[in-house]
Structure formats: C-alpha cells, structure tokens
Amino acid sequence: MKQQRAIAITIFLVCLLNFPLLSLFNKTVFIFGMPLVYVYVFSVWAVGIIVIAIIAESKNVEETQEHE
Amino acid sequence: MNSYILGLISIYYLAFLFIVAYQAEKKSKNAKSIVSNPNIYALSLAVYCTAWTFYGSVGRASTDGLDFLAVYIGPTLVMFLAFPILLKIIRICKTQRLTSIADFISSRYGKNRSLGVLVTIICLLSGIPYIALQLKAISNSFGILTRSLLNSNILVDHTFYIVILLILFTILFGTRNVEATERHEGMVTAIAVESIIKLIAFLAIGMYVTYWLFDGFEDIYNKAKLLQAAKKNFVVENESGMSMWFWHTLLATMAFLFLPRQFQVTVVENVDEKYINRAMWMFPLYMLLINIFVMPITLAGGIIFNGQAVNSDMYVLSIPLHFSDESLAILTYIGGFSAATGMIIVETIAISVMVSNNLLMPIFLGIPASKDLINLNPSRVIQFMRRFSIALIIFLGYFYFKFITEKYSLVSIGMTAFVVVAQFAPSVLGGIFWKRGTQKGAMAGLVGGTVIWFFTLIIPSLVSSGVISDKIMTEGLFGVSLLKPYELFGMTGMDNISHATFWTLFFNIVLYFFGSLCSKQTSIEHNQAVLFVDVFQYSKGIENSVVWRGKALVSDIMNLLESFLGTSRTERIARVFATRNNINLNTRYADARFVNYSEKLLSGIVGTASARMMVSSVAKEEEISLNEVVEILKKSQELMAVNKELKQKSQELKLLTEQLQAANEQLKFTDKLKDDFLATVTHEIRTPLTSIKALSEILYDNEDIEHSERQHFLNTIIKESDRLSRLINQVLDLEKFESGKVKVAKETLNLEEIIIDSIESIEQLAKDKGISIITKIDKKLPKFEGDRDRIMQVMLNLLSNALKFTEGNKGTITITAYKQDDNLYVNVIDDGAGIAKQYQELIFDKFYQAHDQTIKKPKGSGLGLAISKRILELHNGEIWVESEVGKGSKFSFSIPIE
Numbered sequence: 001m002k003q004q005r006a007i008a009i010t011i012f013l014v015c016l017l018n019f020p021l022l023s024l025f026n027k028t029v030f031i032f033g034m035p036l037v038y039v040y041v042f043s044v045w046a047v048g049i050i051v052i053a054i055i056a057e058s059k060n061v062e063e064t065q066e067h068e
Numbered sequence: 069m070n071s072y073i074l075g076l077i078s079i080y081y082l083a084f085l086f087i088v089a090y091q092a093e094k095k096s097k098n099a100k101s102i103v104s105n106p107n108i109y110a111l112s113l114a115v116y117c118t119a120w121t122f123y124g125s126v127g128r129a130s131t132d133g134l135d136f137l138a139v140y141i142g143p144t145l146v147m148f149l150a151f152p153i154l155l156k157i158i159r160i161c162k163t164q165r166l167t168s169i170a171d172f173i174s175s176r177y178g179k180n181r182s183l184g185v186l187v188t189i190i191c192l193l194s195g196i197p198y199i200a201l202q203l204k205a206i207s208n209s210f211g212i213l214t215r216s217l218l219n220s221n222i223l224v225d226h227t228f229y230i231v232i233l234l235i236l237f238t239i240l241f242g243t244r245n246v247e248a249t250e251r252h253e254g255m256v257t258a259i260a261v262e263s264i265i266k267l268i269a270f271l272a273i274g275m276y277v278t279y280w281l282f283d284g285f286e287d288i289y290n291k292a293k294l295l296q297a298a299k300k301n302f303v304v305e306n307e308s309g310m311s312m313w314f315w316h317t318l319l320a321t322m323a324f325l326f327l328p329r330q331f332q333v334t335v336v337e338n339v340d341e342k343y344i345n346r347a348m349w350m351f352p353l354y355m356l357l358i359n360i361f362v363m364p365i366t367l368a369g370g371i372i373f374n375g376q377a378v379n380s381d382m383y384v385l386s387i388p389l390h391f392s393d394e395s396l397a398i399l400t401y402i403g404g405f406s407a408a409t410g411m412i413i414v415e416t417i418a419i420s421v422m423v424s425n426n427l428l429m430p431i432f433l434g435i436p437a438s439k440d441l442i443n444l445n446p447s448r449v450i451q452f453m454r455r456f457s458i459a460l461i462i463f464l465g466y467f468y469f470k471f472i473t474e475k476y477s478l479v480s481i482g483m484t485a486f487v488v489v490a491q492f493a494p495s496v497l498g499g500i501f502w503k504r505g506t507q508k509g510a511m512a513g514l515v516g517g518t519v520i521w522f523f524t525l526i527i528p529s530l531v532s533s534g535v536i537s538d539k540i541m542t543e544g545l546f547g548v549s550l551l552k553p554y555e556l557f558g559m560t561g562m563d564n565i566s567h568a569t570f571w572t573l574f575f576n577i578v579l580y581f582f583g584s585l586c587s588k589q590t591s592i593e594h595n596q597a598v599l600f601v602d603v604f605q606y607s608k609g610i611e612n613s614v615v616w617r618g619k620a621l622v623s624d625i626m627n628l629l630e631s632f633l634g635t636s637r638t639e640r641i642a643r644v645f646a647t648r649n650n651i652n653l654n655t656r657y658a659d660a661r662f663v664n665y666s667e668k669l670l671s672g673i674v675g676t677a678s679a680r681m682m683v684s685s686v687a688k689e690e691e692i693s694l695n696e697v698v699e700i701l702k703k704s705q706e707l708m709a710v711n712k713e714l715k716q717k718s719q720e721l722k723l724l725t726e727q728l729q730a731a732n733e734q735l736k737f738t739d740k741l742k743d744d745f746l747a748t749v750t751h752e753i754r755t756p757l758t759s760i761k762a763l764s765e766i767l768y769d770n771e772d773i774e775h776s777e778r779q780h781f782l783n784t785i786i787k788e789s790d791r792l793s794r795l796i797n798q799v800l801d802l803e804k805f806e807s808g809k810v811k812v813a814k815e816t817l818n819l820e821e822i823i824i825d826s827i828e829s830i831e832q833l834a835k836d837k838g839i840s841i842i843t844k845i846d847k848k849l850p851k852f853e854g855d856r857d858r859i860m861q862v863m864l865n866l867l868s869n870a871l872k873f874t875e876g877n878k879g880t881i882t883i884t885a886y887k888q889d890d891n892l893y894v895n896v897i898d899d900g901a902g903i904a905k906q907y908q909e910l911i912f913d914k915f916y917q918a919h920d921q922t923i924k925k926p927k928g929s930g931l932g933l934a935i936s937k938r939i940l941e942l943h944n945g946e947i948w949v950e951s952e953v954g955k956g957s958k959f960s961f962s963i964p965i966e
Contacts, residue, residue, distance in 0.1 A: 003151040006348075010148040017141055018317070019310040026304050033286025035302040037134060038363060045144065045356050052148050053349035 005055050013048045017041065071214040074401070075226050078210075081402055082233050082409070088261050089241045089254030096253040104339045106346035112256050112333045113351045114263035116143060116324060117358055118198075119205030119408035120482045122266060125359065127381035129366040133301040138313050140359055142320030144352040150344045153325070154334060156500050158344070160603045161335050165672035169331045169492060170422040173514075175676040176499040176600050177507035178593035184426040184675065186514055187492070188419075191328045192461075193518075194485040195419045199465030201481045202408035203227055207469070209404050212385050213397060231466045234412055235459050242417040243454040251337050252417065259333065259414060262406040267358055269403020273384050274361025276396055277368045281387070285364060292367040295374065301367065308561055315566035319483075322490035328418035329411060336418075412462065420457035425675025428453045433681055447632060450674060483565045484525045487572060491517035494573075494580040502584075503597045509584030517576030520556075524568040528553045620687035622658045625666050628686060632673050641669070663687060752795055756788040763788075798931045805938035812855035812942050819849050819885055819892055819963075822856065826863035827883070830871060838877035844884040852892060852965050858939045859963075862947075865932040866896040866959050873900035873957070891945075891962040899956035908949050912937045936961070 015021055025040040032039070121139075128136040146153065157172070166172050170191065174184035207227045241255040282288045292301070304310055324330055338344075369383035378386050384404070388396040432453070494517075495510040523545075531538045531553075545551035554564055556571050589597065629638040642653055642662070651659045663683065670679035763781045767773065773781075804810045827841060834841055870881045882897040903911065912933050933947075940947045943963050951957035 006148055006151055010145055013148065014145055017145075018314055022304070022313070023310060026310075028303055030289065033284075033289045035289070037303055041134065041137060041141075042356070042360070045141070045352070048144070048148065049349050049352050049356065052352070056345040056348040 002055060002058065006052060009048065009051055009055070013044065016044050071210070071226065074210060074213055074398075075229070077398065077402070078226075078230060078405060079233065081405060082230075082237065085258045085262070085409070086237065086240075089237075089258040092257035093241070093254035106340075106343040107350070108257060108260045109338065109343040110347040110350035111260035111263040111354070112337065113330070113347055114267070114354045115259050115329055115333055115410050115414050116327075116351075117263070117266065117355065117407060118411040118482075119202050119404050121358060122270060122404045122407040123205050123209070123381050123384060124482065125362045126366050126369065126383045127379070129301065129362050130370065130380040130383075132312070133309075134304050135309070135312055135316060136362060137359060138316035139320040140355040142317040142322075143324035144355060145317070146321045146324055147348055147352055150348050153497070153500075155341060155344055156603060157325075157496070158335050158338050158341055160500065160600055163603060164599070164676075165668050166676065167336055167672060168418060168422045168425070168675070169326055169328060169496070170426050171671070171676045172331075173492065173495050173499070173510065174426070175671075176596055177495070177505070177510045178590055178596055179676050179680045180507050180511075181426075181430060181681075183507065183511060183514070184422075185430075186511070188422040188426040190488055190491060190514070190518055191419050191422055192464075194488045195328055195415050196461065196464045196468050197481050198485045199412050199415060199462065200469035201485075202411050203231065203466055203469040206230060206405060206408050208379075208382060209385055209401050212382050212389065213401055227469075228466070231462055234409060234416075235462050237409075238413050238416050238420075238458050238462070239455045242413070242420070242458060243451055251339065255413060255417065256333065256337050259410050262410040263354070266403040266407045266410075267354065269399050269406075270358050270384070271361065273388065273396065273400050273403075274365060276393070277387055278361060278364045281372075281391065282364075282368060288364045288367050288371070291371050295367075295370055301363065308563070311561075312563050312566050315562070315569045316483075319486050319490055319565065319569045322493040323486040326489050326492040326496065327415075327486075328422070328489075329414040332414050332418035412465070416458050416461050419461050420454050421675075423457040423461070424450065424453035425678055428457065429674050429678040430681060433678060447634075447673075450632075480529075484529070487525060487565065487568050488518060488521045490569065491521065491572060491576055494577050498580060498584075499597075500600055500603075503594075503601045504584055504589075505580065505597065506584045506587045506589050507593055508587035509580045509582070512583035513576040513580030516579040517572040520572045520575050521568060524553050524556060524571060525564065528564070620658045620663050620683075622653055622655060622662075624686035625658050625663060625683075628682060629666055629669065632670060749795075749799055753792065756792045756795075760785050760788045760792075795931075798935060802931055802935055802938070805935065805942075810938075810942065812858060814853045814855060816851050817854050817856055817859065818851055819859075819894070820845050822859055822863060823883060823885060823894070826860055826867060829864065830867050833868075833871060834881070837871065837874075839871065839874050839879045839881060842880060842882045844882065846886045849885060849887055849892060850965050852963055854943050854963065855939075858942070862936040862939050862961065863894075863896075865936050866961075869932060869959070870896050870898040870900070870957075874898045875900060887965070890965050892965060893960060893962050895958055895960045897956065897958045902953040902955050902957055903949065903951040904953050908951060911949065912947065 022037070022041075025037050027036055029036040125136050160166065161172065164175055166175055170184045170187035173187050174180050177183055207225075210226060241258070242252055278284060278288065282291070304313060334347075365383055365387070366380070369378070369380060369387060372387060372390060373383075384400050385397055388394075388400060429450075432449070491514055494513050495505070498505040499510070527536070530536050542552070551557075554567065556567070559567060559571070562570065626638060626642065629641070633641065645651070645662060645665055646653045649659075649661055651662060653659075653662070667679050667683045670682060673679075674682070763785050767778060767781055801810075823843065823845060827843065831841070867881070867883075874881060879899055882895075884893075884895045884897070886893055937947050940961055940963070945961055945963040947959070947961040949957055949959050
C-alpha cells in the first residue's frame with residue numbers, strides 16, 4: 001500500500017516537473033519578486049517532500065511484508 | 069590570507085574528522101553503534117552533494133539558469149521510488165553479500181569475471197576525473213583565499229599534502245576489516261558530520277548574501293532585472309532548454325543510483341532496510357535546502373562583479389572576500405573542503421574494493437606463487453591490496469587534476485562522469501526486473517554505451533586539449549559527416565551532455581535487449597537471475613536451497629575459510645551453520661549448502677568472481693541443468709510453504725487440544741460434584757430412615773411399653789417421615805429446576821402479604837424458641853408478577869434458616885422490604901453464628917455440603933438455598949448474603965417489578 005502510494009505520487013511529480021507542464025510556468029512573471037518558474041519548481045518539490053514524508057513515516061502500513 | 073594559516077585550518081579540519089570517525093568506531097566496538105540511526109543514514113547519502121554542488125551549482129546557474137536544479141530533482145524523484153528499486157537492490161546485496169556495483173553486475177550475470185572487470189574500469193573512468201574535480205575545487209578555493217597562483221611544483225603544492233592526509237584517513241577508516249560487508253561506521257559518521265557542515269556553510273553564505281548584502285530575495289531579483297546577462301536566468305530558454313532539463317534529470321537519476329560512492333553509502337553501508345523510510349524524504353529535503361540560495365548568490369555575484377573577470381564557479385568565495393569578510397570566507401572554504409573530502413573518501417573506498425577484488429585479486433590468484441603467500445596471511449594480502457588501491461586511486465586523481473583538468477569547468481567533468489555511470493542502468497535495472505537478461509546482453513550494452521560515451525564526450529575533450537586534431541569534430545570520423553562526436557548521425561539541437569546521454573543509452577538498451585534475446589543463459593546465470601528478480605520471495609530460502617552441486621572435501625573448504633577468517637571464527641561460523649541447517653560436518657565431502665555458504669562468505673571479502681575462483685579451485689563442480697535449478701528452487705519454496713502450513717496446523721491443533729482438555733476438566737469436576745451430591749443426599753436420607761427403623765423396632769419388640777412413651781416414639785416416627793418426604797420432595801424439586809421443567813405460574817402478587825403470611829406460619833416455632841421477629845416493610849410496595857407458592861417457598865426457606873441459626877431465648881430476626889429503582893428488595897437478618905467469607909458463595913450451590921466435608925453441617929438438607937436461588941432466577945431476581953462470623957447474617961433477594 002505504502003509502496004503503491006509512493007509510486008503514484010512520484011509519477012505525478014515527474015509529470016509536474018517536466019515538459020510540457022513545466023512550460024506553463026515558464027514565463028517572465030514574478031511572484032514575490034521571484035521568477036515564476038523557480039517558485040513553481042521549489043513549491044512542487046517541497047510539497048512532494050512533505051507528502052512522501054507522511055507516507056514513508058506512517059507506521060501502520062506493512063512495507064516489507066508486502067514483498068514476502 | 070596567509071597560506072600557512074589556511075593550510076593549518078585544513079589540517080585541523082581533517083584532524084577533527086579523524087576524531088569523529090575514531091569515536092564512532094570506538095562506540096561501535098562497545099555495541100553502541102552511532103550509525104544504527106536513520107538520520108545518520110539519510111545524512112550520509114548527502115555525499116551526493118560534492119564540491120561540484122558547493123561551488124559548481126552557482127557556476128552552472130549563471131550559465132544555464134534553472135537547469136542546475138535538474139541534477140537534484142532527478143535523485144529526489146528516484147528517492148521517492150526507493151521502495152521498488154533501492155529496497156530491492158539493498159535486499160539483493162544483503163542476501164548475496166555483494167559489496168560493490170561491480171560485484172552486483174557480475175553476480176547477476178552468472179558471476180562473470182570479465183563483467184566485473186569491465187564495471188570496475190568504467191567506475192575508474194568516472195571516478196578518477198571526479199576525484200580530480202574535487203581536488204581542483206580544493207586547490208582553486210585555496211588559491212582564491214590566499215590570492216596565490218597555482219604552483220606546478222608538487223612539493224610546494226598544498227593540495228599534495230592534503231592528498232597524503234586523505235589517503236591516510238581513507239586507509240585508516242576504510243580498510244579496518246578485510247570483510248567488505250562489514251560496514252565502515254567511522255567513515256559513515258564522518259560523512260554525515262561533513263554533510264551537516266557543508267549545509268551550514270552554504271546556508272550561511274546564502275543568508276549573508278541575501279539578507280546582509282542585499283535586502284532579501286526580491287531585492288536581488290529586482291536589481292538583477294537591470295542586468296542584461298541575468299535575463300536568461302529567469303526562464304528556461306526555448307525548446308532545447310526544456311529537452312536539456314529532461315535529459316539532465318534522467319541522467320542524474322541514474323547517476324544517483326549507480327555512482328560508486330552512492331552505491332557504497334546507500335546500499336553497502338545500510339544498516340537497516342527501514343532507514344530508507346527516513347532517507348526517502350530527508351535526503352530530498354537536504355538537497356532542497358542546499359539549493360535555495362544558489363540563484364540569489366548567482367545573481368548577486370553577477371551584480372557585484374558586473375563586467376569583471378571573476379569565475380562564477382567561485383562566487384561563494386569571491387563575494388565574502390570582496391567585502392573582506394574573511395571569517396565567512398573561511399567557513400565557506402571549510403564547507404567546500406568538507407564536500408570535496410567526503411566525496412573523495414567514499415568514492416575511493418568504493419572503487420578500491422572493486423579494484424582489489426575484481427582486478428588485483430584475480431590476477432594475483434592466477435600467479436602460481438601466490439598460493440604460498442595467500443596461505444601465509446591472506447587477510448594481510450587483501451588489506452595490502454585495498455590500501456594499495458586507495459593510494460593508487462587518489463594519486464591518479466591528483467595527477468589527473470595536475471595535468472589534465474586545468475582546462476575544464478567543474479561541471480563538464482562531473483556531467484561526463486555521470487554519463488558513463490548511467491551506462492549501468494540497463495544491466496542493473498534490467499537485471500532486477502527481467503529474468504531473461506543475459507551475460508552477453510549486459511556485456512554488449514555496457515561496451516556499446518561506453519564506446520559511444522568515449523566518442524561523444526571524451527574525443528571532443530581530447531580535441532580541445534590538442535591531443536588529436538579537430539578534423540574529427542568538423543568532418544566526422546574517417547571523414548564521414550554522420551560521425552561527428554557532437555552531432556552523431558546528424559542529430560543536432562541538443563547540448564553535448566543530453567546528446568551523449570541519449571545516444572549512449574540508446575545503444576546500451578538496444579544492445580542489452582537484443583543481446584539478451586539472442587543468447588542463451590547458462591544454468592548459473594539463470595539461477596542468479598531468479599535469485600535477483602525474485603529476491604523478496606527467496607531471500608529467506610536462499611541459504612538453504614542447493615543451487616550448487618559437486619564434490620569438495622570438508623577440510624579443503626574449512627582451510628579456505630580459515631585462511632581468510634581465522635581459525636576460531638571459521639569454526640564458530642561452521643558450527644552455527646551446521647546446527648542451523650542440520651548438517652554433519654564430520655563427513656569427508658562437504659554438504660553442497662555449506663560450500664555454497666562458504667562461497668558467499670568469501671565473496672564478502674574478495675568479491676564474487678574471486679570467491680568463485682577460489683572455491684572451484686578446491687571443488688569439483690558438476691553442471692546443474694536449468695530445469696534442475698528451477699526444480700530445486702521451486703522445491704525449497706514449496707517446502708517452505710508446506711513447513712509454514714504445517715506449523716500453522718499444529719498451532720491450531722494445540723489450541724484445540726487445550727480447549728478439549730479444559731472441557732474435560734470441567735466435566736470431571738461436574739461428575740465429581742454429582743457423586744458427592746448423591747452421597748450427601750443418601751446420607752441425609754439415611755439419618756431419618758435409621759431413626760424411624762430404630763423406633764419401630766423398639767415398638768415392635770416391646771409390647772409392654774408405656775402408652776405415653778409409645779406416643780412419643782410414634783410422634784418422632786411421623787416427624788422423621790415428614791422430614792424424609794420433604795427431603796425427597798426437595799431433591800425432586802431441585803431436579804425439576806435443573807432440567808428446566810418448572811414453569812412459574814405468574815400472577816399479580818403483593819409482597820407484603822406474602823411476607824406476613826410466611827411469618828405467620830413460623831411464628832409459633834419462633835415463640836417456642838424464644839426468638840423475636842421484627843418486620844420493617846415499606847408501605848405501598850408496588851405489586852409484582854410472580855408465582856406465589858414459589859416466592860413463599862423462598863421466604864419460608866430464609867426464615868427457617870434464620871430460625872435454625874439464631875440462638876434461642878435472646879436472638880432476633882429482622883425482616884425488611886423496600887423498593888429501589890425497579891426492584892423489590894427483601895432482607896432477612898439474623899444475629900446468629902454467621903457464615904465465613906469463603907462459604908458465602910458456596911451456600912447457594914446445591915453441592916455445597918459435599919464440597920468440603922470439614923464444614924460443620926447445618927441442620928437440614930442444605931438444598932433450600934439452592935432451590936431459592938433457582939426460583940429467583942426464574943423470576944429474573946437475585947439472591948445473596950452478607951455475613952460475618954459471630955455477628956449474624958443478612959440474606960437478601962431482589963425481584964424486578966417489570
């Protein structure tokens with residue numbers, strides 16, 4: 001379960017952090033004075049870390065038995 | 069700054085690392101391992117961030133903008149996929165005792181020696197320039213801080229002395245144990261500490277630039293907008309920028325998995341598979357943090373040094389120096405120094421194991437004279453080889469730096485190394501997910517990929533350093549225009565690295581798959597393929613499954629182990645293995661499982677290929693056919709399953725037996741009670757019967773008995789007969805209750821009436837005994853449903869019991885009745901002998917008297933209370949007693965009103 005969730009999230013992140021989705025944010029627009037594309041990449045990155053941390057640190061799921 | 073001071077600082081820093089590593093080793097000897105900690109594990113992975121990250125990121129960002137992040141996004145994504153990929157690789161390495169990427173690949177493809185050699189060479193090709201890159205960073209930063217020019221004379225070059233110290237450190241903490249499977253706890257701890265230091269240093273310089281020199285992110289960006297050169301940093305420029313981003317992310321993903329140093333810290337040094345959970349998010353977080361300030365520093369450098377010739381690779385140092393903040397510059401220097409040394413130490417250990425196991429050891433074993441030396445002190449020989457390899461690798465790195473790298477930026481060397489390491493991806497990933505992958509396929513893929521790498525990246529670098537003429541760049545190989553290194557087959561529009569990544573992987577994958585499909589696996593290859601791909605299925609059974617067949621003398625195998633592990637350890641290991649698997653080691657020929665296990669043990673020390681050579685030198689091996697291997701594996705798998713099932717069944721049986729036993733006990737107990745009951749009842753019946761018989765006999769024998777006496781006797785006989793019939797009635801009653809035959813005839817009853825009636829019927833008896841009866845009955849007690857005769861029976865029972873146990877002439881019996889909640893309560897209180905605590909429960913039991921023959925038997929049958937209890941149960945009521953010996957008893961019952 002844990003494994004499946006992590007894989008699903010990663011596939012989603014791969015899409016978010018690549019062409020063509022990335023190019024939607026590739027504009028000379030500034031948010032808080034920073035270029036949009038940086039704000040976008042860093043936020044997706046940070047959110048991804050938080051989500052994966054929640055999944056990885058959850059205790060109730062049997063992450064190794066799954067394979068056995 | 070004085071170069072001696074900075075040199076001293078570097079030496080102090082290394083000394084500090086020595087202490088950290090030494091302490092960690094000491095603690096691990098006392099079984100208080102520091103390394104068994106998920107945080108240390110996660111931090112040690114940050115060895116990924118080398119001097120290239122520390123200095124090069126800024127340089128990269130200033131030329132390619134956002135693209136510098138691709139190198140960190142890739143590892144982040146693959147780390148998120150740790151469960152299906154990393155975990156599997158770790159498990160495989162643990163069960164097979166593999167200690168390097170070379171071992172991994174050679175072991176997967178039939179323990180093939182030449183594959184191990186090839187992988188080792190590729191690792192050397194990527195590692196040595198990479199180490200050189202770190203040395204270059206150290207040297208450059210040193211030069212900038214001391215404002216000195218590089219000195220080509222080795223003896224006055226400070227980097228040379230740092231190299232010597234690094235070799236000492238690596239040898240000390242990297243070759244303590246000959247068994248490479250044993251972890252290097254001191255080294256890992258030192259690396260984790262270094263990770264913290266470089267992060268702090270980089271964040272410090274980042275904050276200094278952003279918040280001290282400038283007024284936050286916004287300020288820097290606003291000022292940078294005015295610069296023409298910075299424009300390209302704000303967006304990814306066109307299509308080719310996007311494709312570059314994609315290829316670089318992919319490249320970094322593979323590099324992260326297969327770089328020798330990453331393989332070392334992630335897989336070999338892993339203490340517990342569960343640590344992956346922490347590393348999965350902590351390591352990406354680390355990379356995010358270390359990258360936050362890269363862009364601000366880049367832009368700030370551009371603004372500050374606008375128009376000046378300052379190397380952007382060194383902005384992190386040049387900026388504090390420019391504002392004469394020397395202490396901050398030193399902190400930055402230390403951060404970069406730690407990034408560089410961390411990489412050099414781990415990379416060297418990883419590659420040295422490969423070089424000594426895959427290159428030196430097989431060559432050495434091939435020399436006939438080596439046998440004597442090996443027998444003399446083999447662990448010494450191995451240790452020497454490791455140490456020699458370490459020194460060799462670092463020196464090679466140093467000379468590479470000294471004579472070749474001068475011309476290149478940090479980035480291009482790093483990226484070139486990444487591309488060649490990525491060549492492992494098809495064989496490794498294919499190897500763990502696809503059983504059909506063969507040795508020939510892997511070999512073809514690796515060779516093909518490496519050749520293309522050499523052509524597309526190394527030849528151009530040789531051209532630009534003037535080794536070969538630049539004709540090849542413009543006209544192509546042999547003048548064929550399709551064979552230009554940067555435009556292979558006419559492919560244009562990509563940067564060199566993406567171009568090389570694409571073509572190397574393309575050829576590698578195609579060759580790997582076609583090679584695999586066009587060649588056959590040998591039995592050992594197939595065997596290993598199954599063990600790798602299905603590792604989670606077989607990891608428990610691997611030790612027990614015989615995938616080797618042949619003849620080897622026990623003494624030979626033991627000698628082999630002894631020479632590497634020492635006599636006492638070998639004996640211990642053999643003993644443990646023999647008892648665990650139920651093997652007799654006192655036979656002439658060794659059990660196949662033992663031979664198999666020994667080979668695995670040896671491969672942890674000398675590598676897969678060498679271990680195989682050594683074992684086959686003492687064993688006569690028979691080829692096992694493919695079908696047999698599959699059969700054996702299946703059987704051991706089935707056996708394990710059957711075993712598990714049997715275990716479960718026997719567990720169930722045990723439970724069932726226990727239940728049966730308990731039921732049996734219960735039955736035995738009830739049976740005994742029944743017997744006892746019968747005995748009591750017969751006894752009770754015999755007493756009146758005896759007296760009736762005796763009195764009748766007296767009357768029969770003596771006809772001249774006086775009339776009054778005769779009357780008395782007859783009266784007694786009648787009374788005893790009454791008692792007898794009452795007793796029999798009671799027994800019958802009780803049996804009726806027990807069998808559930810009794811039906812209560814419910815009618816609306818008045819409790820007060822019943823109490824008064826029952827008192828009336830015993831009043832005379834009480835008077836005769838001189839006992840007074842007090843009643844306290846609440847007025848207006850509600851009516852209830854019940855069987856009048858039965859409730860009357862209960863009352864009479866309690867009253868007659870009270871009368872029996874109350875002392876004559878002075879005792880009192882108190883009867884109270886009241887309503888509480890939805891129940892009616894009646895108490896019958898006497899001041900008689902009382903009942904001891906332990907019998908209070910038992911007296912409601914029909915067998916009570918029989919329970920313990922030592923109890924003083926009360927008068928009467930003792931069935932009255934048992935019957936009362938049944939009656940109340942039929943009315944959904946309860947009966948209980950509170951009593952104290954010598955003070956009297958209080959019998960109470962309750963009936964719900966409904």
